[in-house]
Amino acid sequence: MSERQDQDRFQEEVSRDRGGAGQALGPGMGQGPFGLCLSTLEKFLLKRGFTLRETCDRLTGVVWTVCGRADLPGEVRYPSPAYHYNARDRGADLEAALAAAAALLGLAPEVLAAQAAGVALMPPAGFACRLCGSCCTSMPDAFRGRLSYEEVAWWRSLGLYRILRLVGVEERAGHTLYTAWKNPKTGKFFKRCPWLRALPGGGRGCGIYEHRPLKCRSFPITREHAEWSHCRAFEHFPVVPDGGERRGEGREAAAEEG
Numbered sequence: 214m215s216e217r218q219d220q221d222r223f224q225e226e227v228s229r230d231r232g233g234a235g236q237a238l239g240p241g242m243g244q245g246p247f248g249l250c251l252s253t254l255e256k257f258l259l260k261r262g263f264t265l266r267e268t269c270d271r272l273t274g275v276v277w278t279v280c281g282r283a284d285l286p287g288e289v290r291y292p293s294p295a296y297h298y299n300a301r302d303r304g305a306d307l308e309a310a311l312a313a314a315a316a317l318l319g320l321a322p323e324v325l326a327a328q329a330a331g332v333a334l335m336p337p338a339g340f341a342c343r344l345c346g347s348c349c350t351s352m353p354d355a356f357r358g359r360l361s362y363e364e365v366a367w368w369r370s371l372g373l374y375r376i377l378r379l380v381g382v383e384e385r386a387g388h389t390l391y392t393a394w395k396n397p398k399t400g401k402f403f404k405r406c407p408w409l410r411a412l413p414g415g416g417r418g419c420g421i422y423e424h425r426p427l428k429c430r431s432f433p434i435t436r437e438h439a440e441w442s443h444c445r446a447f448e449h450f451p452v453v454p455d456g457g458e459r460r461g462e463g464r465e466a467a468a469e470e471g
């Protein structure tokens with residue numbers, strides 16, 4: 214696809230969204246196409262207050278992600294979604310992680326499976342993107358970070374070569390690592406996200422909005438995460454004093470009940 218076609222398509226996407234839902238496209242908005250995978254399960258856990266760390270098994274070379282929450286006994290362990298291990302069964306790893314997370318949260322695995330992918334991509338209550346583009350510029354991890362195998366497989370299935378040509382692919386011993394976004398001419402990371410564009414009506418938006426990475430879709434994890442990242446999406450939404458905060462409980466709770 215030429216630059217011109219690329220730009221035309223971008224304008225079409227923006228016009229369609231502005232005319233349809235009545236709300237402009239922003240880097241942190243909207244639902245995505247991802248079903249349940251280790252990456253979406255991880256985002257779900259983060260949105261449920263879990264913290265995570267990574268640890269490398271020196272014998273096997275597998276990097277494990279370990280998720281825990283202070284009020285829950287036990288942990289959820291799974292191979293880091295950012296690495297695609299040739300010898301591992303990713304489906305079996307997901308199943309095991311799902312079972313562990315469900316047991317910790319007191320849910321049936323199928324109930325957790327039904328809600329995790331949706332919650333993972335759902336912004337906290339009160340989120341209203343201002344199209345400032347700050348999240349795309351202030352967090353280098355968004356455009357120089359790791360991508361999951363599922364994201365790359367999805368772009369491949371759609372033949373999205375304009376995106377794939379900017380994906381770094383590193384074949385390492387026993388696994389493949391995918392990263393965003395590398396200049397195919399130099400092989401180096403871009404200094405800023407190459408997809409961040411000025412919107413025709415003002416503000417900044419994502420040039421691959423409908424196909425943007427999971428990391429961008431799931432931003433922000435919490436209101437605090439947004440504010441820490443200089444995101445203005447909650448400026449209109451007051452915090453209820455006296456411990457009765459409304460942060461992140463509304464829409465996610467509704468999804469669980471549904």
Ligand code: SF4
Nearest residue numbers: 240349406409419429
């Ligand atoms: S791909 Fe780039 S422009 Fe698009 S949402 Fe992510 S960081 Fe922002």
Ligand code: SF4
Nearest residue numbers: 241342343346348444
């Ligand atoms: S920083 Fe927040 S308000 Fe600005 S574009 Fe990103 S999500 Fe929207």
